[in-house]
Amino acid sequence: MLSAPLQKTSFRLLSGATALAASLSLVACGGEKKSEGGAFDGEVKVGILHSRSGTMAISENTVAEAELMAIDEINKAGGVLVDGKHLKIVPVEEDGASDWPTFAEKSKKLIDQDKVAVVFGGWTSASRKAMLPVYEAKDHFLYYPIQYEGQECSKNIFYSGATPNQQAEPAVQWLLKNKGKDFFLVGSDYVYPRTANTIMKEQLKAEGGKVVGEDYLPLGNTEVAPIIAKIKQALPKGGVIVNTLNGDSNVAFFKQMKAAGITPANGYSIMSFSIAEEEIAAIGPEYLEGTYAAWNFFQSLDTPASKKFTADFKAKYGEKRVTSDPAEAAYAMVYLWAKGAEKANSVDDNKVRDALVGVSFDAPEGKVTVEPNHHISKLVLIGEVQKDGMFKILENKGIVKPIAWNQFVPETKGYSCDWTQKRPDAGKFKM
Amino acid sequence: MNSFPWLKAWRRWLPWLVLVVAALVLPIVLPPFRLNLLGRFLSLGIVALGIDLIWGYTGLLSLGQGIFFALGGYALGMHLQLGSLAPGQLPEFFGLYGVKSLPGFWQPFTSPLFTFFAIWIVPALVAGLLGYLVFRNRIKGVYFSILTQAALLVFFNFFNGQQKLINGTNGLKTDTAKVFGDLVGSDLVQKELFWLTVVLVVAAWWLCRWLTKGRFGDVLVAIRDDEPRLRFTGYNTTSYKTLVFAVAGALAGISGALYTVQSGIVSPQFMAVPFSIEMVIWVAVGGRGTLIGAVLGAVLINFAKSLVSEQLPETWLFIQGGLFLLVVTALPDGLLGWWWRREVKP
């Protein structure tokens, strides 16, 4: 296989290539491979499975880049030290093509064909849900870096993004305390916004807020006028809007909200869960200034680790690039896996699984630790978008432990997940 | 060339040889992952056969075969979701949306027999109804294509948005369901499914051949060549078109069901607009009106896609776009048409 940077360049070089040319170039580049990596005692293959084409490529490219950057850093520092051997991490990249079944297919390929030790991948919950049965059936491992809706606790997935109690719930609490009680929920029409909104509705019921409206937009749809009309009907004098839109729809949403006068200046507090620095740059800070977001990492986080991460990322991928929470979570995830492997003294996935719980890493956001429910404890931040597209941190709630099964939703209330317990229902049991 | 009859025979039979080898030799040689891919691509050959029937023979370019493909997949997916449950239990995802009892239209899918029929009858009925409403009004040509595409988008929106009914975007997973005590995702069941696919591809091919070789097939070709003329001869072309569209729908449903169990998931992505247009290009590349070309095209292009996207995902769209241009400009009869072309001096 190609080494990562080479393969990366060849994507660009050969854009427009025919399959024939592609195979030729593979032969050509293949020759150079052997000249590097002499200092290692062996290799360990890992899968990188994100959408490099299609709608989601916009977001997932950055995540894949952050993962590749972590792999590079680990390799530069001598690779993974297992059993006294320095193993070089060799990423095998696959394209999920923004298509959930393709994610499942490529997972099978990485596991069966490439025999990777672990797969880092996914963005949308739908893609994770599509991959999950593959990893469970083959008892293999997926590391998933994106904040998500929770209500899941698989033995075969490590989740390095936020659960609702590390993002949505503190955000709602903060909004209730500082911004108002009337909430309008807007989201893309798929599992994450639907589930996240279900949770928030229960939370608002419990904590004295009120849901005045709820609407969903098909993924990729840009005609938001009906939603804006509903918001105006429901919140004529301002209020809280929680936005779980994903992808392209956000651009339309914010452009048209601004035009319709639903702005912070007019008494509307808008909180988004899928708008990070990267998205702000694409939408234009003018439209977003004064809105809020809850994340576990902001580029503006003022710590040495954060600054170093951003500086390294820019050095590697260009001055104009920005870092964001998903990139940070993906970056930390690779390190956590490497530390887990070193602790287990093996790259065997089941051994790493057992070793990984309790492993800590000084991530850009701070010290994160893998918890027994396969999620990680994370820093919770609430920020406000500034003119320059960066966030001003309004509140830092410190490190919060993850809760997989939501405690506001009646169906899952009282349930827990702990994979260190040797019980058959460790994934979901009554506390 | 006529002085070499064996050469002519070779030209005639090579494509068949390729398929037989693919079906008989590759299962022994290929590792499980690639074999699984081959099984899936062969099952796509069935939907391609349906497209060849309606487009290659009858001249109806449907850009909405994904609807029927997905319906077949969903029928089987629903059954598998229910099959591995204890009585009274609900598929897990319903819990996420607070659904307490099984929606009514799920009930019959507990029955394997009902599911067996639903896989092909439901898509056939939907296709038949849609076809009847459209053909009855003499809507044809690009209008028909665009309408089928719009119908596709509508079905996509509907399935994508109905979390509480059908698990929305996530689709239904099949790998962890059990058939005869084995996991659907296990190598054993997958291998069995491969052989089932081979058998069904042959059966579907045979059905299409039977439909096209006689006078019924002549009517289809006549509809493509000059439909009004045929009507003036006394044929109710609407019924022919509706019937053949329904047959293609049924084939798509079977194809979708086989594809679903071999991919481990059925999702609204099966109804994505580009996927249904891709199906058309499999047929065009293989060779319109050759039947076997449709299967060959489906397998070849999907393998190419799989290989290219492993190495250079960014180039696939260029290649695919180029293929569309190639088959309409330089290779109108597809690979087989080109391969079987008579060597005559122009």
Added chain:
Amino acid sequence: MTALKPLLELRDVSVSFDGFWALKELNLSLRPGELRAVIGPNGAGKTTFLDVITGKLKPQRGDVFFRGSSLLGKSENQIARLGIGRKFQTPRVYQNLSPRRNLELAISGQSTPLQLLFGGLDGAARDRVQHLLAVVGLEEQAHRLAGGLSHGQKQWLEIAMLVAQDPDLLLVDEPVAGLSDAETERTADLLKRLAGEHTVLVIEHDMEFIRNLQAPVTVLHEGHVLCEGPMEQVQNDPRVIEVYLGSDADLETMEDH
């Protein structure tokens, strides 16, 4: 003569395209077994007139009767099943089928999908196809694709298809356009033979051909019947001469048309 009920009757048929009246209160009737020629200058509404009979166009006003019952609201295929066959102006054969299969489709008394799938063609029908192929001289080409036939061969094939269909009423639109003189003569003979047993309506520009047919002539002009009668009478009708050529020309030059 008048004792027989008309086979086909058009009563006050009017068709308008966006305000332009292609047919204006057209009246016409055909007796069973009659051979009738229809002529008229370009734009007289000849093809529209056939479109109305065969169900392709629905007239805004008026009615069409076939064997005493109205054809309005019936589809083309139903009308064809009732026994009205049509040959088109430009030859329309199924290009991607062989002449034999073209004829087999036309001859088939069976027209539903199930009949075609499960019923075969009987021996008599096969013989008839073979016979018709011989009549139009296409035995050699019986297995080539019809798209590769010459123009004349296509004309003949289409006429053969019409005959194969065995309708009571044959509507023949310019059957001899592009045919050689000998072929034209044979076509005229064929049509004359068909008349009697069948009713035949021929639209043609070729005056020599029409004279050969020895049939009564109906002249259409601007969507209505200008005059009717034997060829000689029509030829000398001043109104006909006027619409064809202006006032002072002679009808004979129409042959160059």
Added chain:
Amino acid sequence: MNLFYDTLFNGLAIGSVLVLAALGLAVVFGLMGVINMAHGELMMLGAYTTFVVQNVFKAVLPESVFPIYILVAIPFAFLVSGLAGLLLEKTVVRRLYGRPLETLLATWGVSLILQQFVRSVSSAFAIGLLLAVAIGLFLPRLLVRVQLAPRWAGLKGTISWISAGLVGIGVASLLGEERSLDQPWFSARNLDVTAPSWLRGSIELGGVTMPTARLFIIALTILALWGVTWFLQKSVWGIRIRAVTQNRSMSDCLGIPTETVDALTFLIGSGLAGVAGVAVTLLGSVGPNLGGNYIVDCFMVVVLGGVGKLLGTVLAALGIGVISYVVGSGSLLLIWPAMPAGLNELITFFATTSMAKVLVFALIVLFLQVRPAGLFPPKGRMVEA
């Protein structure tokens, strides 16, 4: 009443985007019978042109003129998309006249290529591409004398294009070693097109909030409609275009250069797509997938409107706009709060943007049962050959 005006304005606003987006498609389809599946991608090119114009204004010109960049972008977008369309017509569509289904597939192929093109294009890529096109056009002339077996002869063009492509790729790869040439121009990301501040606010009129961006689009739509109507009815070339539409061979005989007319029609249709592309930057995201978001809606407008008249397109688009808005926003519930429970539930079920689309399609299919050829069906003997 307020609600009525609000509904009317919003329906009009949604509809006018559809009119603008579908106008070029309807012109090309109506006049040439060609469905251009790459229409959405031509809109995307218009939007990317807006992005480039915006950046040029930001970088080069004084800040005081920045607010008018959007006006400057309109003619540029028309040109860029129009020329792209012209190229498409000259190279692909021209060979396929009279084969509408093939044209549909070919233009879909082009749309895929255009999507990936904006993602991948870098300086090295562009140079390689230009070279490949030059060679591809030139090589067949050299090969004229080369005799091939008939089986291969038809593929001569393809083979030379593939070899030209390989040379282009080789050159692009070599140039790509230079990092500055290897930087993608746009990449797969969404681009930030920020409307000037005067298009970011809104006007209150009679209790209805009218976003200026929407008003701008409505005005632009009216202007485009007026322009197209004027061009087709009054200008020399417009009259020629209509003549060719009605009777191609006759026009040919009369000395109308039909090939030029085809090219011009396509150029105008594509250019209109570019203008629509400028307009949608005010509303939504600008990225490689922009076209796909609009194209199916445009098709629905064309199907519903029929091919005869532009008025059909306008009415169809406005109709779809108003219905989508009324259904999607659940306005019916506000007008009639006390409606029976069953109906209420039904309306709530459809009162999301995605379900509104489902309903609108169902209505269109029902409508086509009554008027199969759309609002304004073409009449006459040319309808069905």
